[in-house]
Amino acid sequence: MRRSRTGRRAGAALALTALTVPLTVAFSTTASATAASSCYAVRGPYQKQAEKFLGLRVDGRQSASDCRAIRAFQTSHGITPNIGYAGPVTWGVMRVVAQQQAAGHQPNRAHKCPTDRGRIACVDLTRQISWVQDGSKLVYGPVPVRTGRNGYETRTGAKRIYWRHLHHVSTLYHVAMPYSQFFDGGQAFHSISGSVWSAPGSHGCVNMRGKDAKKYWSLLKNGDDVYVYGRKPGT
CATH class of the missing domain: 1.20.5 (Single alpha-helices involved in coiled-coils or other helix-helix interfaces)
Incomplete structure (x- = not known):
């Protein structure tokens, strides 16, 4: 046909x-x-600071090796776009990480978290770190955390864990909050799937990496003290 x-x-x-x-x-x-x-070839406004933080040659010029090192840091800390550009977000995270590293094994060197209450979870908003201590003895940490963003700040002061839910799901934001340990209204320690260094922050909770939230779950119980102090940069 x-x-x-x-x-x-x-x-x-x-x-x-x-x-x-x-x-x-x-x-x-x-x-x-x-x-x-791809890797961005243009120097960022915080090029020298990034070079110094990463232990690179400090000349303020964006080389291919500089770009790769900055990009590797961005990738490991959940910063997007991860193109090796030393901008304000990247430098802000580097500053926080530097403070976290400086805390070492003595996060309570300034004695801002009480040492007379037995087992207590301390949260330093300024350095974005948390740890668990018994009296003055460090039990676990310090670990990096992500606290409340501007307008949703994690509230400071003395608290106590009053409710724990292993597989909690937020009724407000409809997101999973594994290993939730509530200490102030809707604010709790819990793990997140993303980066604890990512901006702008939580809605008031103390976000943690999975392994850290799991360890906190094993160390703390209802009635244990929590102390939150400082001020998160940008809030």
Whole structure:
């Protein structure tokens, strides 16, 4: 049976579509992969600070090795876009990490968290760290945390854990809050799936890495003291 011109045109159009779609997808995938692996060649406003923090040669110039090092830091700390640009967000995280590293094994060196209450979980908003101590003895930590953003600040002062829920889900934000230990209204210690260094912060809870939240769950119980002090940068 002889095909009409209309039928031939339709067949040709279908064939062209079948070829075009895979090529488009392949091109997009390749372009995305290229963009994801790219490194920004322009120096950022905090280039020298980033170089010093990372132990690089401090000359304020963006070299390929500088970019790779900055990008590796961004990737490991959940900073996006992770293109090796030393901008304010990256430098802000570096400053917090530097303070966390400086805390070492003596986070309560300034004696701001009470040492006369037995087992207590301390939260320093300024340095974005938390630890558990028994009297003056460090039990666990310090560990990095992410506290409340501007307008949703984690409230300071003396608290106590009053409710624990291993598989809690927020009724306000509909997100999972594993290992939740509530100490002040809706504010609690709990783990998150993302980075504890990512901006801008929580809605008041003390966000933790999974392993740290799990350890806190094993160390604390209802009635244990919590003490929150300081002020998170940017709030």
